[in-house]
Amino acid sequence: MSRRAIGIDIGGTGIKGALVDVKKGKLLSERFRFETPKGGTPHGIAETLQDLIDQIPGSDGLPVGICFPSVVKNGVTMSAANVSKQWIGLDADHLFEKELKRTVHVLNDADAAGLAEAKYGAAKNVKGLVVMTTLGTGIGTALIHNGKLIPNAELGHLQIDGVDYESKAAYSAKEREGLTFNQWAKRLQKYYSTLEALLSPDLFIVGGGISKEHESFLPLLKLKTAIVPAENRNSAGILGAAYWAKKHTVD
Numbered sequence: 172m173s174r175r176a177i178g179i180d181i182g183g184t185g186i187k188g189a190l191v192d193v194k195k196g197k198l199l200s201e202r203f204r205f206e207t208p209k210g211g212t213p214h215g216i217a218e219t220l221q222d223l224i225d226q227i228p229g230s231d232g233l234p235v236g237i238c239f240p241s242v243v244k245n246g247v248t249m250s251a252a253n254v255s256k257q258w259i260g261l262d263a264d265h266l267f268e269k270e271l272k273r274t275v276h277v278l279n280d281a282d283a284a285g286l287a288e289a290k291y292g293a294a295k296n297v298k299g300l301v302v303m304t305t306l307g308t309g310i311g312t313a314l315i316h317n318g319k320l321i322p323n324a325e326l327g328h329l330q331i332d333g334v335d336y337e338s339k340a341a342y343s344a345k346e347r348e349g350l351t352f353n354q355w356a357k358r359l360q361k362y363y364s365t366l367e368a369l370l371s372p373d374l375f376i377v378g379g380g381i382s383k384e385h386e387s388f389l390p391l392l393k394l395k396t397a398i399v400p401a402e403n404r405n406s407a408g409i410l411g412a413a414y415w416a417k418k419h420t421v422d
Contacts, residue, residue: 176416177190181216184207187405190229220271234273234276236277236413237275238415242323243322292376293376298317302372303376305378306378307380312324352391375394376400
């Protein structure tokens, strides 16, 4: 049985992909990146994916996992963030399988990052409830319970102080308002304390590009729950997507 799959991470500005060993959680090729086509339409992105896959050596016939900035139910994209609204209600699995002529499985981007941490990173072998958060343009979240994904947890949109709180606590808010790490940490404290009160998790994991600077803000948070940086960083979406594709593909 092959343990290889292709993982692709679609974002509003870039699309990244690589060949993955899903048993070890390692990239088997370099990570290729293409610009997300203007408008982020289904047809434009499908064409770009084909160009990207053509660059990956040894990819012939392998299943493809794609993580996407959307709520995804049974392969259908139910929302769209930073891409065309044409994705809303679209059977993305079917579209990509038709265009790429291979087995494709799509999932939410934060869910893919959560799976990568559960299988290969900070949440591996952790019992109970793990809450993965990605701090970026917004706040993406994934719930992992005893190693199993509970999909489409949109907890970045919690209403706190009368607002969608990712607008106050995402990394983009820190950048937009010129907040210091101490100032930003006060907002993160309110966010994570609310999650803690609602869910009583066993572990928080923090991902997103800013997690590279975790020593500047995680020690400022006072929580009952352990909170640690993600281990897979820029490869998390690719690894999680590839694992998802392999898990749902019958050899």
